[in-house]
Amino acid sequence: MPGPVIVLVRPQLGENIGKAARAMLNFGLTELRLVKPRDGWPNPSAGPSAAGADIVLDQAKVFETTADAVADCQHVYATTVRKRGVTKPVVAPDEAARLMHSETGRHAILFGREASGLGTDDVALARYILTVPINPEFGSLNLAQAVILTAYEWSRIGREFNADIDLVQPTAEDETLPPAPQSELEGLINHFEQLLDPRGYFLPEARSDVTRRTLRSVLTKPNWNHLEVRTLRGILTTLGRDRRD
Amino acid sequence: MPGPVIVLVRPQLGENIGKAARAMLNFGLTELRLVKPRDGWPNPSAGPSAAGADIVLDQAKVFETTADAVADCQHVYATTVRKRGVTKPVVAPDEAARLMHSETGRHAILFGREASGLGTDDVALARYILTVPINPEFGSLNLAQAVILTAYEWSRIGREFNADIDLVQPTAEDETLPPAPQSELEGLINHFEQLLDPRGYFLPEARSDVTRRTLRSVLTKPNWNHLEVRTLRGILTTLGRDRRD
Numbered sequence: 001m002p003g004p005v006i007v008l009v010r011p012q013l014g015e016n017i018g019k020a021a022r023a024m025l026n027f028g029l030t031e032l033r034l035v036k037p038r039d040g041w042p043n044p045s046a047g048p049s050a051a052g053a054d055i056v057l058d059q060a061k062v063f064e065t066t067a068d069a070v071a072d073c074q075h076v077y078a079t080t081v082r083k084r085g086v087t088k089p090v091v092a093p094d095e096a097a098r099l100m101h102s103e104t105g106r107h108a109i110l111f112g113r114e115a116s117g118l119g120t121d122d123v124a125l126a127r128y129i130l131t132v133p134i135n136p137e138f139g140s141l142n143l144a145q146a147v148i149l150t151a152y153e154w155s156r157i158g159r160e161f162n163a164d165i166d167l168v169q170p171t172a173e174d175e176t177l178p179p180a181p182q183s184e185l186e187g188l189i190n191h192f193e194q195l196l197d198p199r200g201y202f203l204p205e206a207r208s209d210v211t212r213r214t215l216r217s218v219l220t221k222p223n224w225n226h227l228e229v230r231t232l233r234g235i236l237t238t239l240g241r242d243r244r245d
Numbered sequence: 246m247p248g249p250v251i252v253l254v255r256p257q258l259g260e261n262i263g264k265a266a267r268a269m270l271n272f273g274l275t276e277l278r279l280v281k282p283r284d285g286w287p288n289p290s291a292g293p294s295a296a297g298a299d300i301v302l303d304q305a306k307v308f309e310t311t312a313d314a315v316a317d318c319q320h321v322y323a324t325t326v327r328k329r330g331v332t333k334p335v336v337a338p339d340e341a342a343r344l345m346h347s348e349t350g351r352h353a354i355l356f357g358r359e360a361s362g363l364g365t366d367d368v369a370l371a372r373y374i375l376t377v378p379i380n381p382e383f384g385s386l387n388l389a390q391a392v393i394l395t396a397y398e399w400s401r402i403g404r405e406f407n408a409d410i411d412l413v414q415p416t417a418e419d420e421t422l423p424p425a426p427q428s429e430l431e432g433l434i435n436h437f438e439q440l441l442d443p444r445g446y447f448l449p450e451a452r453s454d455v456t457r458r459t460l461r462s463v464l465t466k467p468n469w470n471h472l473e474v475r476t477l478r479g480i481l482t483t484l485g486r487d488r489r490d
Binding site: 133 | 267268270271272273296297298337339377378379380383384385386387389390393394397400401404422437440441443444445446459460463466467468469472473476477479480483484486487488489
């Protein structure tokens with residue numbers, strides 16, 4: 001299994017991007033993506049704090065939106081320190097690492113900006129909430145520390161899986177298709193919205209954002225594969241038609 | 246079990262002492278000991294980087310030698326990035342944490358100075374070598390990162406042991422609702438069929454059974470709960486309406 005993609009959403013200090021790169025490479029992760037880094041990219045402050053993890057910085061890719069950054073990923077995790085009022089499965093770093101080593105497809109972990117964390121819209125993109133169980137009276141985890149704990153667990157759990165490789169037989173799992181990439185899921189959600197909007201589903205306007213997020217969560221949960229998404233697109237095209245009788 | 250004592254041997258920068266204190270408190274560790282801190286103690290640089298973990302710094306004790314610092318401890322671990330040519334058991338952070346939660350007596354973890362790590366005499370004091378399994382081609386772990394990984398494992402393994410550690414637990418299932426009963430799922434499938442049938446979705450007739458089965462399996466897979474099914478029923482009712490524009 002390739003390691004997860006680490007996505008830093010609107011990071012502020014280049015120094016923290018460098019520290020995150022160092023934490024990643026310590027445990028063998030190399031794919032870094034940046035969504036709208038505040039000070040642009042490349043950032044000269046990143047290199048020194050990466051302490052030699054230049055390969056990670058050199059290969060980092062920049063995106064305009066979080067959705068673009070995870071468009072090719074099947075499994076998206078939103079890292080938050082505290083639980084939010086969202087109905088998504090909440091996993092700890094070790095549980096997330098087990099998913100990453102057992103579910104096919106690309107995995108991406110979103111980390112929010114230093115002070116404020118991920119925004120609601122970024123969290124809405126994710127299938128899982130990744131929360132580090134932390135001292136409730138002192139939950140001050142910085143960006144690089146959050147990255148190193150998830151990278152460490154990915155590496156540690158990977159050894160558990162490798163240790164078992166000789167014992168575990170290939171199963172029926174490889175016959176099922178992997179989940180569709182995020183871009184296909186976005187296409188499905190957009191299709192729903194295009195049909196629902198002119199029919200007044202997102203009214204009143206004041207509730208519109210909540211309604212859109214609910215729609216997104218309901219459609220994100222199933223983990224549909226490419227064929228299933230295609231079936232649903234066909235259903236929506238049919239529903240957009242007039243009745244024949 | 247009380248948490249392990251964290252012993253920083255000859256630390257150089259006050260800033261790193263502060264970061265180590267912060268990492269400790271994040272996972273509920275509070276007992277910090279310093280052996281010959283280079284710039285004396287208290288150190289005004291430590292406070293700001295502790296980011297609020299003042300209780301750890303305020304209670305920190307200073308010792309002249311490593312032997313003094315661990316004199317009251319039964320189990321001493323020497324943290325090293327690389328294994329040394331010493332004949333002691335080498336444990337990873339999770340294995341060390343298991344020992345800490347299962348062996349009675351006080352446990353102490355030694356961390357060396359930033360650049361050079363622990364000296365041979367310090368390692369000689371320890372019963373175990375604690376080594377973080379790290380990328381062999383990039384093993385650059387700083388002091389606070391080494392501390393946070395061991396503190397994290399102490400906390401994580403503690404939950405396995407059902408120790409009374411008051412941390413926020415990630416809850417995967419108990420907060421999310423159970424899947425909706427089959428009757429609700431049938432209601433949803435019927436609703437889809439009622440909308441799709443008059444629009445010709447199940448034609449040609451010869452393929453109708455297969456198409457219905459595909460629809461059913463796509464809608465069965467998600468395991469939607471009662472609220473999610475209700476949301477989807479609302480969506481279908483809306484889609485059955487005419488456009489407003």
